Amino acid sequence: MRAIPLSFAAVLSVAVGLGGVLWSAARAQSTQGDTPAPATSQSSGRLSQSDIARMLPATDMGAGDFRKDNPHLHQADEGPATPFDAAPIPHNPLAPQADPVGARTCIACHSLENVRASHSLHVQSFRAGAANSGPQAACESCHGPGSEHAKNPALAGSIIAFTHGAAADVHTQTAVCLGCHAGGARQHWLGSVHEARGLSCSDCHNPMARLSPEGVLAKPSINEVCATCHKDIMVKFHRRSHMPLPEGQMACTDCHNPHGTLTRPLLKTDTVNETCYTCHAEKRGPFLFEHAPVRESCLNCHDPHGSNQQTLLVAPLPMLCQQCHTMTRHPNDLQVPTNLGRGPNPDERLMGRACLTCHTNIHGSNNPSGSRFHK
Amino acid sequence: MRTIRPMSCAIVLALLAGAPLAHASDGSDTMRVGDMQYGNGLDPRGWSPLMTPDADGMSWLHPGMLRTPSGALYPYPYTLAGKPLGQGGDWTYWGLLQLGYIHLGGDSDAEFFRQYTDWKNGAVLGLWAMGFDNRATGGYVEFRGSRISGDDQYYRVRAGRYGHYKFQAFYRDIPHTVSTNAFPIWQGIGGGDLTLPAGLTPGGSTIAAVQQASDAAPRRTIALTRTRSGLSLEGQLYRDWIGFASITNEERDGTRLWGGPMFFNFAFPGTGSPFGGNGGVLETVRPIDFTTTDVNLGLRRVGKVWHFNALYNGSFFRDHKSTLDYQNPFLITNVIGVPNAGPVVDGEYSLEPDNDYHNLRLELSRQLKWRGELSLAAAYGTMRQDDALLPPVNCTGTLGFAAGPFQQLIPCELWNTPAALSRTHANARIDTQLFDAKITFHPGRNFGWHADLRYYNEDNKTDYLAYNPLTGQYGYISENGSQGSVVPGEVGIFDNGYYATSNVQVANVPFGYRDTLLELGADWNVGTSDALSLVYTFDHNQPRHRERTRLDEQRIKLSWVSRSLGDATVRASFEYGDRDGGAYNHDPYEAYYSASLPGYTPADGIAPTAFTVDAMRKYDMSDRKETKARVILIYPLADSSTVSATFYGSRDRYDARIGRQDTRSTGFTGEWDWQPAPHTNASVYIGAETTRLKLANVADNEAIVGAPGSEDPSFGGPLYPFENYWHDLDRERDYNAGITFAHDFGRVKLDLAWNYTQSLSQLDYDYASPGALTHPEAAPLLDGSFPDNHYRSSTFDASLSFPITASVGVRLFGRYQSGSFLDWHYLGFDDTLVYDHRIYTDRGPQMHYRAALVGAMLSIRL
Incomplete structure (x- = not known):
């Protein structure tokens, strides 16, 4: 019992110590961030709305032209538009008047997002869709038509966003x-x-x-x-x-x-047990002799998420069994520490795997002499 | 053991289903059970070496990372840019090969160190991952593999074409160590025939000889390996129709701890004889030699209005070692005091039978106006087995005894043959039916309701009568004939002669149930940031052959989701359930016992001894009031960190004077995640939980068994007197904590992780009088508590990664794991595994251990 406060004291000490390390690291990082960095790495400064408006092409047409002369920038796809063109452009209830503008318009500002998204199966799917025709709407297939957002990027709800604080x-x-x-x-x-x-x-x-x-x-x-x-x-x-x-x-x-x-x-699956049987097919049976709570639900005795008892049991043996078994004679005696291996009266009903040492086929027996799961 | 070829049938089916595949847009993985995760103890994610955050982050437009709608931070994206494959082509590729060496130190055999990881000194394949993409066609191939040992490895390939089809194949070995501290005395471990070593006489060894054999037994590991392989194919068949087919095969090979009953020993302690007391309790080892083949087929149509889903799952289990025979070392004698007709030498278990399972489910849903949906589902399942049944015993000669009126001889030749059975095969079968109908409407954006009706029926069609046509007797031979070799009248047999007073089970009980569940729910959006929902559920369960024929449970659940508390997202729920039912019959099994057969004669005119106390309420059948509450909080803290917490609790009160009475659980977890920049992240979590379980029972007054009053099941009666009442209270406290920290210093990347778990459990007991104890004389030695059990595990991981060239790097890593453990079940087992006529195999997990692992990996970006 005394181990609890000690262990938590240890946890707290480590946490505090690490907090100090992290704080130092954060300060060091902050200091490091103050030093000039290459232009392509500067991502910490927020752009103003006017900055964005100035950068954004008026239309999709030619949106990626400026990239052609810059080998360091990702080249916008000049092929026929979006890949998964069958994907509909969803209606954005917060921008009902918006029209699609095409992926290249989006990429004009969201170029790094485009790079990152290119690594994801989802956008690769759009890129390499089966039907190479139709509007260039990869981004807008999820975010809705982008014209209102292009006009006023800071306007919440102008496109469908999927992140914290989104207006959608x-x-x-x-x-x-x-x-x-x-x-x-x-x-x-x-x-x-x-x-x-x-x-x-x-x-x-x-x-x-x-x-x-x-x-x-x-x-x-x-x-x-x-x-x-x-x-x-x-x-x-x-x-x-x-x-x-x-x-x-x-x-x-x-x-x-x-x-x-x-x-x-x-x-x-249809039931708890059928899920368990998928890996533990041997317990599916059916057996000649069934154990009622076992057939009813594995959760009667096991906690599939973890337990401090053996084999995921929800209570120590033999108490687990004694919650139901009061049958006359051996199941109903109170087991106490004197019945343990070091006690004066060792008792197989308590030691080791307790009841299961004899009633081993507890999940069901297919033996004609197995009605009590002994066989 | 029928011979069928499910694998070949399944392959044919899969190919037939997959042949015409054309287009696909979606995966069905989360519809199928299993194989969703490929990792191992070296890298649980199966992906970590590829997690190199790109310094540019996610966007030029804003610093940091965005958050999920609930407020958790997305990780910074990783550097995963592909390289052109050849010149001028459309294929790109990426890849990583990580090879290295690990070395173990300390108590590396500790059970908890290697429970699911087969650590070994030697070379390891950390990760081999490759991906190929064709940007023009959408074709792709991806491979991941890792190997710690021949029993702990995985390899998986996925290939396909986006929008067309997907193919997967995998092979994996999953280890599971059950004990590294086992000392079985038998020869033939891993097989189905356990024989005693030289020096022991089956059915007649002295305790000293058994002790000597146990002391000399070599230490063994009890473990198994699951070797799984599979294929799947998925794709669009025609327009909106998508199909999939998959097949998996598992070979499970190894051993598990098992049993071996030769009647009680506790009731017959040794009296000084070199052969000890009586009975026999054997902890043996069984073989695991399973093959399971699973076939999944699916067909779905996803239209704008109609959605259709058809799923078939077939599972075919085969047990290649379906019996366990074992020899008994102990001398078993009768209580009459005359010599037994023969020694009880052989015991036998039927291990799990082969079984076949089929399940077909059809689902149909239709979109309705008012953002509504009608969803219907129906499923039929059947599980069957028809294994040949073993004879009731495997003994030879004659067991039992004959003395005066006790002519209790068991001629084995009349019981050790299939001719002794009422039928030779199990012919066991359970059929299931499921029907579910659900309708949902959201007439406005702020209000919705749903109704759900679910019906499930499980019908056990197994019908077995324990009748021996050779002898005309009912029942069975209990515990390999040992019980009948000790106690007069207790062979397990009923007939109209010597055993006419014997009340034994003579037929199987075909348990099953029918469950009907009605759910009504409504939800309101209160403003734009809060939502409330209320769900009422009525669950009507009709168990078959159980203590109750009807169980009704009503539940009401109130939930609140709020995004109005600053940036936080709060999800809270409160649930109350009340279960009751029909009359409780404490003994619904009379019809399956010989007392219900003609010719049964109560001994001395006294009705059979009460089956159990009438106040017992089994916890799955008792009245119950349940309360649950849960609050989940996710709170964004500044731009770069998140605090999340969960508070939860449950209370269950069972209306039972005897049985489970009360369970409680209260817990908390808290976590702080911090990722100020791509090259730094950290997290801290803590958790605590307390649980308790209270049960009560009553020891019977065995002195009156067979005497007047023993037929009385009433609590407080002569058989179950109040003074023999007792109860247990099991309390457990669990604490968890963990810290992770990762920082890329540029030249070197540091990863640290610490994970800690501690569990303490106390079992207290109380009793009305020493009459509750098997040995009342021990009462003065008792203080009301068992020794505290505990389980503690602390794992510290550290690694340093640094590049050598642009594509080659080195990772040095280490793990230090320590733990302690105490489980009173195993107290004394370190001293001896032999206790009179009990022989145990497993000493239990190590009480203290410290294990270390160091390794070096060479990482090559391909």
Whole structure:
């Protein structure tokens, strides 16, 4: 017990120490930032609205011309327009009069965004779409028609933004994504818990840069994305028994579909058990003799997110079993420390794996003599 | 063990489904279970070496990074520019090869150090990642692979053409170490036939000999490896129709700790005989030798109005070692005091049978006006197995005893043959049906409602009667014949003769249930920054062959999402549930016991002993009141950091005098993320949680079993007296903390990470009188608590990366992990694994360990 304050004192000490290091680093960085840097690296100064208006081409036509003479700038695609031209340009309710202006107009200012987005599967898809015809609307396929934004870039809501503080509401944002990504894995998005909690697609995904191996995620891995809100679940995976998420062998989305499913915990299958059976197919059976709570739900005995008991159990053995088993004779005795290995009355009902040492086939037995899971 | 070829069938199906693929716009990965993550202990992300933030950041127009709508910072984008492949072509590529060497030190065999990572000294492939893109056609090929050892590696290739099709193939080995501290005495570990070593006499060894064998047993690791491979293909078949087909195969190979019952030992402690007491409790080791093949097929149509989804999942499990035979070292004697007819030598387990599973789901949804949607789904599933059944025992000769009125002989030849079974195969089957209908409307931007009706039925069609046509007897041979070799009348058999008073299970119980759930919900947008929702759920469950035939639960959930508290996003919810149901029958299993058969004769005219106490309420069947609350906060702090926190709690109160009574959980996590510039980021998190679980039980008065009063199930009656009442209170406290820091100094990049977990659990007990104990005389030694269990793990990672040339770099890294552990289940096991007629195999996880790993990697940008 005394280890708690000690350990937390250690944590605090390290945190404070590291805070000092970070503060020093931040100051050093700040100092470093004061020194002149090459022009192409200066990204810290905010542009004024007049700066932007002066830089922006009046129309899409010729928007990238100035780049041709500068080998250091990314060359705007001169090919036939957008790639995924079948993608509709969404209506922006906050700029109903806006018209599309074309990707090259956007890139005139958002050139670095264009570079970053080029690394993401999402924009690569637009670039290399099947139909190479139609308006050059790659950016506007998601952000809506850009003419109002081009006229007044600082006007909130002039395009559909997907980031914090965006004027576009979450419904408008998700409607844009579902314009192409409806159905399939997102068949049950509407009414799902994440939809109901006002999450936008861009809370978990960032199609503007390649930040993850796949899935155009908002963080480098699926588990880190989920931990943004569900850190309490993620830390349970550091307990004594856990599934191999911290070791990189599994992701939350192995079991859950965050886009909505037919179950409240967003499981991919019809029931909890069917999800578990996908990896633990041996427990599917059916067995000659079934154990009622096992067949009903694995969660009756296991916490799949982590436990300090063996094999993800929700309570220590034999107490886990004694919550239900009062049957006459051996199940209902109170087990106490004198029944442990070092006690005067060692008792197999408490030691080691307790009940499971004898009732080992607890998930079900296929043995004609296995009605009590002994066989 | 039927021979089918699911893999070949699936490949044919997959090819048939995939052959005409033309266009695709979307992936179905999050519809299928498993294989969403490829990483390992060296790099859980499977991507980290490629995470080199570009100094230019994301935009020329603003500094720093933008945030998610909820307020979390996006990471700075990474340097991933492709290089031209050849000259004048449309292909570009990028790649990274990281090779190196790791060296282990300290207690590298510690279970918690290598639970899911097969660390070994030697060369490792940190990451090999390559990508090829064709900007003109949208063609792409990507590969990632990593190898720590032959049991811990992955390789995955994805290829396709954007908008056309996608192909994936993978191979991976996933290790799982269960124990590194096992000392099984048997020979043949890993197989299905465990035999005793020389020096032990099956069914007749002295305790000293067993102790000697245990002491001499070599240390073993109990572990398994999952070797998975898979193929998938997805693409647009015709216009809006998209199809996918995938097949995965898993070979699971290794061992697990297992059991071996030869009747109780606690009731028969040694009395000074060199052969010890009686019974036998054996912790054995079983083989794992599974093959599971999964086939997924999907077809969907995504139109502007209609969305259709058809999914098929077939899973075929095969157990290549479906039995475990083991030898018993202990001498088993009867309580009458006469010699047994023969020693109890052999025990046997049926391991998991092969099984086939099919599930077909059809989903259809239609967009409606008022931003509405009608969604219908129906699924049918079936899981089946028809393995050959083992005979009730695998003994030979005759077991049991004969003395006076106790003519309790078990002729093995009448029970060790399939002819002793009512049928030779299991013919087990469970069918499931699911139907879900949901309608949603948002007539205005500020108001919406939905209704959902879900029906699920699980129908167990298995029907097995335990009847031996050779003897005309019902029931089974309990615990390999050991119970019948000890106690008169307790073989497990019922007949109209000697065993006419025996009340034993004679048929399987086909558990199942039907669940109907109705949900009604409404949501309001209060202004532009706040949203409230209210959901009412009525869950009507009809279990079959359980203590209740009806369970009804009503839940109401109120949620609030706010973006009006400055820049913060708050998501809060409160939920209350109330479950009750029909009358509780503490013994719904009478029909499956021999007392229900003709000819059953109560011993001495006394009804069968009560099955259980009538006050027991199993926690999945009891009345329950549940309260849950959760608040999730994400708060942007200045331009470059984020504070996030979660507060949560739950309370469950069960209306049970006997059984689970109460569970509580309260917790908090807090995190601070900081990324002031592309070359610097840091994070700190802490978390704490407390949980408790309270249960109560009552020890029966075994002195009256078989006597008048033993048929009385009432709490407070002669069999379950109040004075034998007891309860346990399990309390647990968990603490977590972690720090990460990364900074690129230009010439060198430093990465530091520390992760800490500590769990403490206390189990307290109380009892009305020493009558609750097996050994009342021990009461003066008790203080109401078990020794505190704890689990602590601290992992510190550090690495230094520096370039040698523009494309070659070196990474030096190290990990130091320490931990401590105490679980009272294993107390004393370091001293001995033999306790009279009990022999254990696993000493349990190491109580203290310190393990270190150092390594060097050469990174080559390809």
